[in-house]
Amino acid sequence: MSENDVLVTVVTLAFNQEKYIRQCLESIVSQKTTFRFELIVHDDASSDNTANIIREYQQKYPSIVKAILQEENQYSKGGKIGARFIYPIAKGKYIAECEGDDYWCDPNKLQKQVDFLEQHPEYSACVHKCRKFNCQTDQFAESFPHINAEQDFSTEDVILGGGGFFGTNTIVYRQDALQGAQERYWQLSPVGDFPLALSIAKRGKIHYFPEEMSVYRIFVKGSWSSRTMVGPEAYKKRITHISKMRESLKAYDEYTDKKYTDVIQEKIDLNDFNLYWDFGKWTLLKTTSHYKQRSFIGKLKAAYHCIKAHF
Numbered sequence: 392m393s394e395n396d397v398l399v400t401v402v403t404l405a406f407n408q409e410k411y412i413r414q415c416l417e418s419i420v421s422q423k424t425t426f427r428f429e430l431i432v433h434d435d436a437s438s439d440n441t442a443n444i445i446r447e448y449q450q451k452y453p454s455i456v457k458a459i460l461q462e463e464n465q466y467s468k469g470g471k472i473g474a475r476f477i478y479p480i481a482k483g484k485y486i487a488e489c490e491g492d493d494y495w496c497d498p499n500k501l502q503k504q505v506d507f508l509e510q511h512p513e514y515s516a517c518v519h520k521c522r523k524f525n526c527q528t529d530q531f532a533e534s535f536p537h538i539n540a541e542q543d544f545s546t547e548d549v550i551l552g553g554g555g556f557f558g559t560n561t562i563v564y565r566q567d568a569l570q571g572a573q574e575r576y577w578q579l580s581p582v583g584d585f586p587l588a589l590s591i592a593k594r595g596k597i598h599y600f601p602e603e604m605s606v607y608r609i610f611v612k613g614s615w616s617s618r619t620m621v622g623p624e625a626y627k628k629r630i631t632h633i634s635k636m637r638e639s640l641k642a643y644d645e646y647t648d649k650k651y652t653d654v655i656q657e658k659i660d661l662n663d664f665n666l667y668w669d670f671g672k673w674t675l676l677k678t679t680s681h682y683k684q685r686s687f688i689g690k691l692k693a694a695y696h697c698i699k700a701h702f
Contacts, residue, residue, distance in 0.1 A: 399428040399501060399563070400483030404472055405491030406464075409440040411608065416448045418494040420455055422501045431477050432491075433459040435466055441491070471583065474572045481566060489560040492611045496522070497604035504563040507598060515595035516564035518544075518557040520603045527610045539601050546592040547654045550640075551661070554585030560605045562587075568594040576642035581635040589643055626670050633662050668693070671700025 401419050405412055419430050432449075434442045442460050449456040459476055466472060478486075485505060489495060497503075504517045523532035536557055549556060571577055571590030580586040591597060637659050644655045660680045667676035673694065676682055682693060 396427065397429045397482040398426040399424075399485045399487055399505060400481035400566070401428060401430045401487045401489065401501075402473065402477050402481070403430065403432045403489050403491055404435070405432060405437065405441050405445065406435040406466070407437045407439050407441060408491040408611075409437070409444060411492040411494070411611075412441050412444050415489055415491050415494045416445070416456070418496065419489060420448065420452050421498055422495070423498045424502045424505070426505065428455070428487075428501060429457060429482060430455050431457045431459065431481065433472055433476055434461060435472065436461045436464040471572070471577070473583065474569075474577075478566075478569050478572065484566060485563050486566050486569070487563045489605070492608045493558075493560045493606060495560065495605045497602070500604040501563065503600070503604075508563065508565065511598070513595055514543075514598050515568050516562055516591045517598040517600065518561040518563075519600040519605070521558035521561050522603050522606045524606050524608045525610055526608050526612075531606075532609070534603055536599070538599065541601055542599050544592070544597040544599055546589075546651060549588050549592040549597065550643075550651055550654050550658050552588075553658065553662075554582050554588065556588065557599070558605060558607045559584045559587070560607060562591070564591045565594065570594075571646075574642070574646055576639050576646055579635060579642050580639040581632050585636070586639060586643075593647065629666055629669070633666050636662060668696065671697040673697035 403415060403419070405415075408415075416430070416432070422428065430452075432445050434445055445456075445458050445460065449458045457480075465475070485508060487501060487504075500519075504519070507517050508514060520534050520536065520538070522534045524530070525532045535555070536552070544552075544556075568591045571586070571593065574590075576589065577586040640655050640659055644652055657680075664676060664679040664681035666672075667679065676693060676697060682690065685693065
């Protein structure tokens with residue numbers, strides 16, 4: 392590979408994030424690396440100043456930033472933004488992602504992760520700990536995953552962990568892991584992070600660094616957390632979400648020749664349990680295998696939680 396070749400493609404999806412997008416882009420272009428990287432920013436027809444800020448960075452860093460500025464919102468038309476507009480033009484051997492309302496907080500993040508992958512071809516990706524920032528309280532929250540030791544994650548770990556097991560803005564992965572993007576499990580999923588993680592896990596091991604190198608904002612207006620966890624329609628929206636996730640997991644089970652059937656079923660049941668737990672649905676919660684496997688004390692705590700949720 393020549394010194395002019397792009398080794399990493401950074402992907403940023405943006406929509407009405409003028410409040411956050413500058414910090415996101417600055418954290419990416421400020422990365423200190425010994426290799427070339429490109430940043431592809433996709434703005435989905437924002438109605439605020441997001442696109443103008445992206446244009447500003449494209450003009451300031453023309454050798455790094457490539458902007459895709461839509462005139463019509465593509466998300467509302469269906470289909471996956473990455474698969475349609477970004478991945479086909481990505482030049483990097485590796486892909487890194489950072490949503491427009493998140494940011495990286497370590498200027499050496501890319502270098503550290505790429506160095507590891509270059510030295511360990513048997514790994515499909517590496518991730519790291521991520522700090523949450525609650526936009527409702529305007530304060531930092533807990534970091535995740537709650538793991539303080541460097542280690543590897545298996546496919547089973549990823550299935551059970553779900554899309555929130557590690558932050559999407561922590562992943563650097565080999566581009567060939569995107570071969571799963573056209574598969575049915577990916578298309579059925581209501582979110583992009585989980586099928587991406589499943590596709591990466593199928594390709595090889597995932598290495599984890601316990602250092603905090605990125606920040607993930609929660610309860611941003613219009614985000615998944617704000618749309619599905621609050622408001623009068625939250626429960627119905629979560630039911631729809633869980634149903635689509637169930638279908639996606641079953642499709643992944645077929646895709647992997649039922650190698651992970653037991654753990655996939657465990658994840659489906661856990662999703663149901665978490666849904667009923669979050670909304671205090673005691674009668675339904677009792678029907679899940681996850682509840683039935685709890686100790687007597689654990690069952691009492693679940694009952695108390697559901698009773699408390701209605702007061």
